Structures are given as C-alpha cells and as structure tokens.
Amino acid sequence: MEENSHDTGSHPARRGDGYDTVGSIETNVADGFTMVAVGDLIVARPLMSGRHPGFGDVVEVLRNADATFGNMETLLFDIRSFKGSPQAEYGGAYHISLPEVGPDLKAMGFNIMGRANNHTLDWGLEGMRETGRILDESGIIHAGAGESLAEAGAARFLETARGRVALVSFTTSFTPMSRACDPAGEAPGRPGLYALRLAQSVVIPPAMLENLRQVRDILPGDNPGHRDPNRVALAGVTFKAGAKAGWSYEPDAGDLADILRNVRRGKQFSDFCIVTNHCHEPGNWSQEPADYEQSFARKMIDVGADAYVGHGPHQLRGIEIYKGRPILYSLGNFFYDDLRTPVGADMFALYGKDPRTVTDAEVTVDEETKGYPTADGFVGALASPIFYESVIAVSRFEQNRLAELRLYPIELGFAKRFANRGIPRLITGPQAKAILERLQNLSEPFGTQIAIENDVGVIRLKPGSSL
Template sequence: MNMKLVVTGETLCTRRHSCYQDKPFLDLVEIIRSADIACTNLETRIHTFKGAPMPADTMGQEQSYQQADPFVADELKWMGINMVARSNNHGMDFGAEMLREEAEILDAAGLVHAGVGEHLAAATRATFLETDNGRVALLSVCIDFPPHCPAGPQGPEFPGRPGINAIHHETRYALSDSAFDSLATIMQDTGQNKALREDQILAFGKIFERGSENTLRYTVDKADLERNCRVIADAKLAADQVVVHLHQETEGHYPEEHVIALAHALVDAGADVVMGDGPHLLQGIEIYNGCPIFYSLGNFFYQSETIKIFPPDMYIRNGLGIDALPQEAIEYRDAVRSGRLKKDNIRPLRSGDEYKEWHEAVLGTLTYEGGALREIRLHPLWHYHEKRSQRGLPRIADRETGDRIIEKMAEYSAPFKTEISNEDGVGVIRI
C-alpha cells in the first residue's frame, strides 16, 4: 500500500479562501490535494446559531465563542481536506443543537468527521475514509476542555449526553511543608476550615497534598483511556492507517509529561499517527515505536478575529454592554490577551513576539510505501498580516520565515531525538 497523508493543526476558518490566486496559497492547496487523506482539527464551529450559547461561567474567562457559516465546510473540501476532527475545547460552544447542525453541514460537504456525538460511545467512535490507496480511520480526543463539553455515557434508562470525546485527568499538587502550612493558614484565616484535612487541602477546585517539594501530578482517568484504546485497537483491525487527533493545551513549545504519556498510550493501542494541537504554538515531533507524534502543528487557519457575531454573554462578561459590536469584543480580547489591559482571572496569552508565533504553523505530509512510513515532509506556513481582514489564511512561508520555522521545529523536536533536515525550504524526517 502506497499512500500520502496530510496532517495539519487547528482550523479556525471563518472566511472564503477559494477566491485567492497567489502562488504561496495555491502551492499549499496543491500539496493538500495531492494527498489521499488530508486531516485537520475543526476548532471553529460551523453552524447558523440554532443552538443556545453555553453560559459564560462555564466557558471560562479566557475562551471566546466560535462560529463560521456553512460555506466554510465546502471551502475546506475545495481545498482538499477530507477528514475533520471535532473534539476540542470549542466542541460545545452552542450546545447540542449546534453539534447536530454541524454534523449535517459536514456530511453535506462530504467531510468525514469524528470526536463528538449524541452520547459518549458515539463521540468516541472511529470514522473511516476509503481511498484507492487504503482505508484510514480517524478518532479525535481532547484533554483540556470547559466542564460543559464532555459527552456522557448512555445507559438502560438514559440516552446519554451529547458532547466531545474527553479524556479526563485528575490534578494534584504536592507542597513542601512550609508551603502547605502557609496555605492551611490562609484557608483557616478566611473561614474555610472544612477544606482542611490532615495532609490534604481542598482549595481553588484543586487538591493540595503535603510532600517533599512543590510539584504537580496528573493522573489520567483509566476508564477514559481504556475506552479510547479499545476503539483504536478495533479500528486498527478495520483500517490500513489509524489517525488519532489529540487536542491539548500545554503552554509553550514543549508538551508536558502527561501529554507525552497519553500520546504513547495511544500509539501502543494501535494509532499510526497522533495529530496534535491546542497550544496555538508549534511543538516538537517524536517518532515513537516507528509512529509519528505531532505534539502541536500550530494554527492551520487563524481567522477567529473575523467572527461576525458573538452572543451577549461574551459582551456582558467583558463589561462591554449588551449592545457591543463584534470587533469591539475582538479589540477588548486582544488587549487583555496581550497584557495591554489587565483584568482579574485572565492571563496574558500572547504578548510581544509570541502573538506572531500564533501565525507560524507546519503542514506535515507522510509518505507510506508498501504500508511502511518512509518520509515526513514539513511544509512551513505563515499567515500573519498587519490587517486583520487579511490575517489567518495559511500560505507556504517565504524562504527566510520558513527556514526559521524549520529550525524551531528541529529545536523543539531535539528532546525526542528526532532529526529534521532542511531540504530546499522543507523540513524532512526520514524513517
């Protein structure tokens, strides 16, 4: 079996792109169309506001609402995308009605999709795409999400709950004696004695335990992991290649240990490729047991700055008033995220040069010969523009920018002992 597979990062697409004729864009389209399979994570939500927005309280202070019109599905299909992952932190921005409408729109466009469903089993289920060169399965999982997002299990008397395919992690903090005692004092002084136990404090929705030093420990939910591993193993029997999309929100360019451990478990279960995203920044690539793990491919599209309308919840949360306009909300959000405007409970996410890093991405093409992975080519992408109206459309980066991106990817991949060479402006990994 000879096959070419394309993987990308987050698609936050809100505008038409089939009208563009410049060479850097059309070169990218040609690469995608040349592949048998082209996968992306649909981070935007495609719908017409049939569903109700989730409460701002559960969305979180840092998260906005995503929306794109149905034509975006057709535009992605035009581009050559044919498999779409949907399990991410925006998977339920407008509730179950949105989830159902989006599925109808994707089906009508001929896009195979996975990662959400009417109940937990449906959200976990693999989907398949037939090609002349083989059959590919797609699963989509998310480990960082608002509390309203996870799908619920169905039972004899309950239909289940619509949502995303979530893999939960328990978070526990170990504190040194001095730090533990200081936190205990704070809890006592503020009248929260019921949160104190002998060697444990419940604070800020987290568990703090006495330890030798200050550390953070994640423990994956075994039932969530086993459920997904069973589906991966099952899909492996029915497909030539299994792609698992992993949405995670590690800050910075290096994934955290629990993300790495989960990615390894997915490969051990039978995943041939792990396609990662979530940090809005590039992260490295690991070849684990012969299978590539792309921890984060960056933002493939980044057009969330031209969403046409937001629900009143977002305007009110931001203190703008119920009659605020979309670009006023974007201006406010960017001021907070950049640190130009300080607001309680919101951390600056992209100050200084980091904002431009949100516009660096990589498109990976994987070449299989005789069923074996032979080569990975990393095409550097760049979609920054001074004007918001032109920002966010992926294009093959110019040579100087592309060389910089490839150099960064080599640096981020070095801890995994993955060697990336720059061959004529394309990063190359030979297996």
C-alpha cells in the first residue's frame, strides 16, 4: 500500500529520516472527483417506484457523483419479525423504516452514510444491528455505530473510480445510554454510537452570575474548596459570565483526541476523508452553529479531513471554505417522510395521548407542531416551511483542490398532506432564490461568497486559493 512506501521523492510530510510518513493530509483523488452531500434521511418507505413529481430530477443529481453521502436518521427493520423493543430513552421520536428502504436508497445513488445520531438506539441494539445488516446487504458503506467504541469510531471505506473515500461519523446529540465504550480489564465493551460529549454552560451577564453565586452560597451541601471564580454550578447547570447571553460548549478532551486519531487514521488509508457530525446544539431553533464547532471543524481539516458535513438541527446553517475544503455546518433535511409507525407507548404518554383512541400519525403531527413537552410548555417544534427547505451540495475537485461547490435548492412538500410530504424536489423561482439568499446570509460570517446562477448557488475557488 502507498502508506508503507519507502519512496523518498517529493512529499508534503516528512519524518526527517529518509522515509515518508503515513500522515499526509493532502487530498489524493483523480480530477473530476465529486461528492454529493445531503442532510438528514428520515424516510419510512421505498420511494423509487412511487409517484413523486420532481423526485426523478433529484435522483439524477445523487447518481452523478463518486461519493453520495447522507445522514441515516432512522432504523431499518420489519416490525413483524423484530425481536427488540422501543427504548425508554429515545431521540424525541421513534424512527422506523421498512427494510426495503435500504436497497431503495442504494438505487437512488447513496453509497456512504453516517449512522451516529440521537435516533441510533431508538429501538435498542436490535434496531441498530438490523439497520447495519440491511445497509451492508444493500451495498452502502456506513460508520458511526458498532459493537464497541473502537468499532463505532473507526473509519469505513468506499472504493470509487477516482479514489478511496473514508468516513468518520459521530454525534454530539445522543441519549446517555447509547454511547459505545471499549473493554476495560474483565469488563466487556458496550455496543452503541460514536459520541462527542460536550460540557454545556449557560452564558449570562456578570451581574446575574453574581446573583446566582449568592443563591448557591446560601444553599447547603456545597464544597467551597472546589469553586471556580469564573463559573457557578447550581442545580446541575453551569453558568458563566459573558457579553452575550446564550449557550457555550466545550468538547470532552478524551473524545476529541479519539476523533482526531480516527480522522487521521481514516485519511492515512484513503484518498479522501469525510467527517460528519450530528449536532443539534444549541437547538433546532438556531441557524448558527454552536460556539465550539468552527474551531472543532477546522481541527478536523487540519488532521486530514477533506470535507466536514454537519446535520442535526433540521435546517440550514452556513458554509465555510477552510484550506480549500468545504465545511457544511448543517444541510437540514433531505427526507422528512415521517410516516413512522408503530410508535412506542412512551411517546403516546409523553403527549398525553391514549393509543387506544389516537393514531400514530396524530401523535407524530402533535410532536412536530408543538415540539417536545417540558415543565414550561413545548419546545422544538418542526412544523414550519424552513424545516422543509434545504440544498443538495455538490463538491467537485480538480488538481486535488475544491474547484466548485454547487448548491441545488430543494423543497420537501410542506403544503402537502401528511402521507405525501417530506420528499424532495428541485425548485426554481422565488422560493429557490429565498433559500439561496438565506444561505448567503448564513455563510457571510465565514467569509464565504455564494453566487446565484440559474437558481443554483455556486461557490468557485480560484486555482491555488483556499477561499
């Protein structure tokens, strides 16, 4: 393999002892290499044989690429023979899809998928494993879930005519018991997903922090010897002072080191490495990435990633070009065909519904329109046109650099009846312009300029340019 070559010719990375390192982070694909990336795939049924106006044009875009990526945010199994059960912890809804969705996605053109997200273990390990089996049988490469932390975090590889593609998939948004771990001594490893843990802090004005400090100090049980003068921990929440109120996140150092290693290893054994992060933070309401994510994404590029693809908040976030490589902070929804059935009893109870009189669809619509119940009401509602608008991102590489990124606006049928919505079609005209202009505004803080040409967004890089 190339990684073991002792050729001492020109090479961008050197150990200094006459041998090539295996750690080159350079892109190494044939001219014309194309990656298609989309966001969340929430699709309950096969679509290729159905009547879905405009979907054929979408499929043509998906098929015309070397690597076609999406985030697999559902589980594939037949409920009639399924041996598992809906879990007490689940990602906000019980996502379930027919087994036929696997080969159907392959027929559309998908050949590489991320698996790590807040729905990976909605139906337990049985659902996770059955989904992996069906994707394997369908010929779709997938990463982000496995029988141990090492397996879940390992890069998986797609062979293409223009180069070998690696994928590392992880999530910051997950249920606590879904995180994989490795063996330790006699204790076996734990199956699950590849997680990046984030320490969350609430940022508030300094005067308010002082008020909270006073409240903390009069409460019993605190240990004054372990107090941080810049933070206040109260009722399980950490507060810190800042000029702008909001949420702040710090990646777990161990998780970060492990991800960096897996990305580096993925690139060492491939020509092109995709890193994908499922991140809802700070919330589905936010069009801006969480405050940790820009520096984090850049670290991924620095150690060898050729593309960073984000998803999770179900709506678009901005695009950055860093060192000639695309950082897509969120590509929103690609499918939102949310005909989930059956729904676990816990979800009926969460919304105060009786499964003997209320249908699965009525609970699903309630969840989408009201959001998730909390002590103060409902949050996270997704029944808005903005969650049914997105883009297909097509990155083309020439001379091992990103030459052009094309953004095809899509709409998922928000106005259609429940049984027909959530399936993308390419759009033109005022709605396409509005989507692309929104993406222009979201990308402007990153210094990214998006032209709009014939209802398609275009980012072009000059030869030798990283912007």
